[in-house]
Amino acid sequence: MKKLLIRGGKKLEGSVEIVGAKNAALPLMVSSILTSEKLTLTNIPHVSDIANMANLLISLGIAVEMDGSPQDFGSQGRVLKFDASKISNPVAPYELVRKMRASIFILGPLLARMGKAKVSLPGGCAIGTRPVDLHLKAMEKLGAKIELHGGYIEASVDGRLKGAEINFEKVSVGATENAMMAATLAEGETVLNNAACEPEIIDLANCLNAMGAKIFGAGTPRIIIHGVERLGSARHRIISDRIEAGTYAIAAGITGGKIRLIGPEMWIMTGFKEELEKAGIVLKQVSSNEIEVSREGAVINPVSISTHPYPGFPTDMQAQFMSLMAIANGASTIEETIFENRFMHVLELVRMGANIEAHGNISVVKGVKELSGAEVMATDLRASVSLVLAGLVANGETIINRLYHLERGYERLAEKLISCGADIKILY
Ligand code: EPU
Secondary structure (H helix, E strand, O other), X not given: XXXXXXXXXXXXXXXXXXXXXXXXXXXXXXXXXXXXXXXXXXXXXXXXXXXXXXXXXXXXXXXXXXXXXXXXXXXXXXXXXXXXXXXXXXEEOHHHHOOOHHHHHHHHHHHHHHOEEEEEOOOOEOOEOOOOHHXXXXXXXXXXXXXXXXXXXXXXXXXXXXXXXXXXXXXXXXXXXXXXXXXXXOEOXXXXXXXXXXXXXXXXXXXXXXXXXXXXXXXXXXXXXXXXXXXXXEEEEOOEOHHHHHHHHHHHHHHOOEEEEEOOOHHHHOOOHHHHHHOOEEEEEEEOOEEEEEEOOOOOXXXXXXXXXXXXXXXXXXXXXHHHHHOXXXXXXXXXXXXXXXXXXXXXXXXXXOEXXXXXXXXXXXXXXXXXXXXXXXXXXXHHXXXXXXXXXXXXXXXXXXXXXXXXXXXXXXXXXXXXXXXXXXXX
């Protein structure tokens, strides 16, 4: 199994390409189910979750084609074309769903396009129980019949889905996306209240509207969708990955270096830009699609955060921010309010010399002068990258096991860090 060997202590300097957002790309790929015409997505990130989603769509009978090759990181390799004109199999088996929870996104689009869907229940997850009840309730509101049998969700609808008012009892990115996609082809008007407002939702709505959908208010808590009979083709560029951008911003800040992020506009840093600045990290938009990130002073200031749905501090940046706080000049608290078990990195960081105590969903981080390298275990995508960040600044050698977690959501992470001067080896 692949591992990373990091020798810490190098100031990172250089440029890093920020690719399309994984969490925007996944529902966008699924939206191809909604049309018999071609959907073309550009700025595709080469991460394993995208490959898993492509395999799931292929298993449904959708033709998926890349312009370049999987080794092509230029513009051609970032173009995926989807043709769901021959979609035939509305089933997502356990083998595919267990690899990637985002498989649940196909439920709404399959119901809308084929009138039926059979999707394995995703099961447990390293960061929390992550139920799918909000997805199921939304589909029922839209007129679907849902039954659970043998670990599978079996959903069907007579004729078209029917527009409805859906009041989400909790803000959910995935349930908002699922309901929004399904409602594009429903009969009549759908209103989503307490909808998630993440940039990835806006990106999905923009693409669906380019396909002919009539979605209003995406990016606000109230989304209105006027159902249409059919959707057509579109070509859509996926927005930049704000979490990848934030992760490299912390890489620059934690090592006291300077990194130019190529691709993103500053607005995508909403929710954590201010916290990074309070910590002493300077972010400057130096051209329309380039942000320069550097550290202002000799020390990192302690900053307390609490994760919230957008535009709050994103849960997907919490672990990385904790690594930064681990070497801050003072104490901070980090509260996780989205997932109940997203502190798996705490004990690994403690093994690297951090002084962190977790009390329920709050961690008290007392900054230490230096971290020390250790062999650590990655548990999920963001926890893993937080250990990489800690390794970049730790004394001595850090070995990160279970690299496949990182490969789910970070394209060529080691290569990009190495190009900025990090001392990293990939061990096979
Ligand atoms: N929830 C329910 N019932 C549901 C759905 C969600 O109770 O039916 C709960 C969840 O358990 C959680 C909260 O609602 O406590 C919010 O979960 P949400 O549905 O918003 O998360 P998600 O759609 O499953 C997406 C991202 C996650 C990211 C969260 C929160 C994708 C593919 N995944 O997940 O990304 O953490 O939103 O922003 O978009 C990651 O990239 O590392 C990652 C985990």
